[in-house]
Amino acid sequence: GAVVSQHPSWVICKSGTSVKIECRSLDFQATTMFWYRQFPKQSLMLMATSNEGSKATYEQGVEKDKFLINHASLTLSTLTVTSAHPEDSSFYICSASGEQGGNSGYTFGSGTRLTVV
């Protein structure tokens, strides 16, 4: 089946530094990538939607200059958390939509646990 590989699975960084999270679709072309954030005991909140070769569309309240999304190819999308602060500590999950994109058309990455100290 369709697989999205997300790395790293966890990362600890110092406040003020930047962290890059990668999501790769291994066996299909991810025309659209969705980036979610999940705080403890809360649901997945959509941060942004990116289409290959286009600028990402950010949800209301999400700072586009802080959460940089790149979707330069049909198999790779990245999320960079710039100047991270402790309040950015969260579980970040990508979800790809595209041809052969899983039973439902959406394939989720395994998530990245970000801790900012």
Added chain:
Amino acid sequence: QKEVEQNSGPLSVPEGAIASLNCTYSDRGSQSFFWYRQYSGKSPELIMSIYSNGDKEDGRFTAQLNKASQYVSLLIRDSQPSDSATYLCAVNYNQGGKLIFGQGTELSVKP
């Protein structure tokens, strides 16, 4: 604001019982409906998708959709302790479009 609502729970059922999870959505234009299971610290995994009114069964799981009433439910028969997880309802408004998630219902199946 398009919303998806679920009772946060926790919902506790004894092993072998039927667990019933409910979800309502605000936008009548919603097209596709999904139930995901999420274990703590893990990514969501798809249980069921449903697109038209009525019931859809897959093993111990049955999804029910009623577009007129704008609700979708998930029944889990013969609940097992391994079913203990958070169940997320998700809706989209066009194929391949963004998924909007409910807040999730925590299910606990007691042995």
